[in-house]
Amino acid sequence: MVMHKTRPQAESYGQAIGILLLDASAPFVPGDVGNASTYNYPVIYRTVPGLTTEACLSGAPGFAPKVIEAARWLESQGVRAISSDCGFMLQYQEAVRAAVRVPVCLSSLLQLPLIARTLDRSRPIAVVTADSTKLTPDFLTRAGIFVGNQLVIRGMQDQPEFRSAVLEEKGTLDSDLVAGETVAVCRQALAEFPNLGAVLLECSMLPPYAKAVQDAVGVPVYDFISMIDFARVATHRTRYSGFY
Numbered sequence: 001m002v003m004h005k006t007r008p009q010a011e012s013y014g015q016a017i018g019i020l021l022l023d024a025s026a027p028f029v030p031g032d033v034g035n036a037s038t039y040n041y042p043v044i045y046r047t048v049p050g051l052t053t054e055a056c057l058s059g060a061p062g063f064a065p066k067v068i069e070a071a072r073w074l075e076s077q078g079v080r081a082i083s084s085d086c087g088f089m090l091q092y093q094e095a096v097r098a099a100v101r102v103p104v105c106l107s108s109l110l111q112l113p114l115i116a117r118t119l120d121r122s123r124p125i126a127v128v129t130a131d132s133t134k135l136t137p138d139f140l141t142r143a144g145i146f147v148g149n150q151l152v153i154r155g156m157q158d159q160p161e162f163r164s165a166v167l168e169e170k171g172t173l174d175s176d177l178v179a180g181e182t183v184a185v186c187r188q189a190l191a192e193f194p195n196l197g198a199v200l201l202e203c204s205m206l207p208p209y210a211k212a213v214q215d216a217v218g219v220p221v222y223d224f225i226s227m228i229d230f231a232r233v234a235t236h237r238t239r240y241s242g243f244y
Contacts, residue, residue: 009076015044016232018074020067020084020106024053026166027173031208033085033224038207041232044077046070053167056088057134067092068099075100080235082106083228087129087202090143105231108202108224109145115198115222116147123197124150126189128182130166130203131157152193154185156203166205175208182209183216190217198222 007013021034028034036043048070051063067089071082081103082096090107097104115125125147129135132155140146156162159181165173182201190196199213201223214221 007076007078009073010078012044013078014042015077015079016041016081016236017043017228018071018077018079018082019043019045019228020070020074020082020089021045021047022053022056022086023047023049023051025169025171026205027171028205029173029175029208031210031225033083033204033207033228038225039228039232041236044074044079046074053086053130053169056086056091057131059088059091059139061091064092064095068096071096071100071104075102081228081231083224083231085204085224087204087224088134088139090139090145093143103231103235105227107143108200108204108222108227109140109143111200111222111227112140112145112147112151115200115220116149118220119149119197121148123195124152124193126152126154126186126193126196126199128154128156128185128189128199128201128203128206130162130205131155133157135202149197150193152189152196154189156181156185156206159185166203178205179209179212182206183212186213186217190219 030037048066074082084106087107087109090109093106132153161174161177162181164170198220204224207223207225210221210223
């Protein structure tokens with residue numbers, strides 16, 4: 001007989017990954033971090049009250065206590081790792097990982113050192129972000145992200161559908177238009193840097209278009225989902241079966 005013990009504060013059970021959400025309103029399509037059907041395992045969400053997209057992108061250190069509170073709630077629900085739905089939550093990575101006991105991977109940007117180690121240093125890495133005016137080298141340095149490869153940072157802030165749907169939160173999102181905009185941005189990066197080695201889609205709303213990007217530029221494409229899947233595999237190992 002297997003004995004199960006009540007977990008204090010738990011409202012439900014069985015969630016593999018906890019995800020912190022911005023206090024934002026936008027359609028989360030399949031493939032988006034904020035759409036639970038994106039994953040082949042159960043996830044649970046927790047919004048950080050007041051932490052808007054604009055606040056997070058601009059830098060909001062004062063929200064650290066609220067982010068920690070939300071992360072601790074997710075931990076109390078039994079998740080084995082915690083992520084988020086904004087790469088700019090990198091600014092809270094250190095504070096949250098010190099506050100909980102489960103692995104923390106709040107930003108897709110955490111993959112940059114690993115990506116760089118898989119490539120020759122001569123090959124640039126394209127980073128496609130929601131707003132390239134906010135993702136500065138200083139932001140990465142302060143967060144402890146150092147890579148030897150050149151980073152080609154490209155923003156989506158001037159793409160009409162992305163801007164209106166994500167940054168301005170108009171309430172609708174045309175996936176075909178955003179796919180085209182994302183592919184165009186990546187193709188331009190490839191045209192400028194023919195030796196491009198990889199693409200990192202920093203924004204949590206861009207993973208739905210990763211396949212289209214890869215088909216267009218022909219290099220490895222990383223995003224929030226590749227990172228969250230990595231955390232899930234590491235925290236939920238299973239036995240192998242097969243033939244020998």
